[in-house]
Amino acid sequence: MKTPMPLRADTLPYRKPELGKHYWIKDNILPDPFPVVERCFNKTEWTMGAPWRPEAWPGMRAPNALMPEELAVVEDLVKSQIGVRALRPQGAPVDGISGHNHVQIVGGGEAVARPHVDSSKLCDYAGVLYLHPYPATKHAGTSFYRLRLTDGTLGGNICPLPYESLSQIPGFEQGSDLSMWEEEIEVPYVFNRLLVYKSDIVHSATAYFGWNHELGSKRIAVVFFWKTVS
Ligand SMILES: [Fe+2]
Secondary structure (H helix, E strand, O other): OOOOOOOOOOOOOOOOOOOOOOOEEEEOOOOOOOHHHHHOOOOOOOEEEEEOOOOOOOOOOOOOOOOHHHHHHHHHHHHHOOOOOEEEEOEEEEEEEOOOOEEEEEEOOOOOOOOOOOOOOOOOOOEEEEEEEOOOOOOOOEEEEEEEEEOOEEEEEEEOOOOHHHHOOOOOOOOOOHHHHEEEEEEEEOOOEEEEEEOOOOOEEEEOOOOOOOOHHOEEEEEEEEEEEE
């Protein structure tokens, strides 16, 4: 077996993210979004992530956000846009972290952007559906980043196979925070917008919103993780 070229942070590959090729935006994806918003805000069983528990996922989350027929609308769109036969959703929880078709609610004081890639073991495409009908700011969608090198120039943005995540690449062992990255593309938070993207591109929620205890004030999104079957 050929040994892959060892990567370092400063040799991370770069691929300019292109709309319709590496990421896709579909507005008004759900034909009837308000019952979905209501259902998601009214879930009763939540898993608490950061800052309440020491884990990578911020805020609170709950499974089964979309019903099968709603999920089918999303997946049909994704399959036709990226041109694959089937999508295999992320399966059983790995390391106790599951996420596919979860609703995630994160307040403005609970987390900041944290550029990362999604584990290539779990998915090669990810999706996010913004569900707040009246977001406090539109600058709370999803951003794509590229590395800022020590000499001030810009570096890469892709975590290629066989690497599963940035933490496996020398230079990122201590984690990845916003100060290491330059935002390249911002996809604004728009109600009932679906964003789908290749999950090996470095990305993050741009920001979170909602600064009081009321759940309904916070950033709400449904997240998806798929492996494609072509
Ligand atoms: Fe992600």
